[in-house]
Amino acid sequence: MPLTSLTSETFWSYTCERYARGKTQELALTLQDTYGVNVNLLLFLCWCTENNVVVILSQFKSLASAVEQSDQQLILHRAKRKQMHPNQSGDSTNYAALKAQELDLEREQQGIIVTTAKALGLHGLPSQVGQSQSSVFNASIASFVNLYGLREQKVARSLISQVLCQ
Helix, strand or coil, X not given: CCHHHCCHHHXXXXXXXXXXXXXXXXXXXXXXXXXXXXXXXXXXXXHHHHCCEECCHHHHHHHHHHCHHHHHHHHHHHHHHHHCCHHXXXXXXXXXXXXXXXXXXXXXXXXXXXXXXXXXCCEECCCCXXXXXHHCCCCHHHHHHHHCCCCCCHHHHHHHHHHHHC
């Protein structure tokens, strides 16, 4: 899917499917909780590598900046939801409502990512005949690793690789 046909709705559908694939959820949450990685930007990285779109570091910085405010809202909301976990509070109704609200915030953040990515003018690389997508290193991966300062974090880089391979 070229970037021109990427919409908030198609990205949401993609991320829901991708997040449920294999160990993606577990790996992504480990990256989020241990290394401060934004899961929506991680899923955007997955979309980019699958669609031959390259995002350089300055563009990833722009994406991260664009979602900074919504990310803070999500962090606060997520903490509130975790406090209301039925095992902690015994209140499954409020927990379910908070979970639904969190998904709405995630979806809004993904809309910001799509809008910003389009404004940045990201482009896809042409596919080479006879060359599989997995045989091409997408520079977006290095940009993402550098965005979060994970170059020297072997475990984090391994987790990102595992997410990309799911």
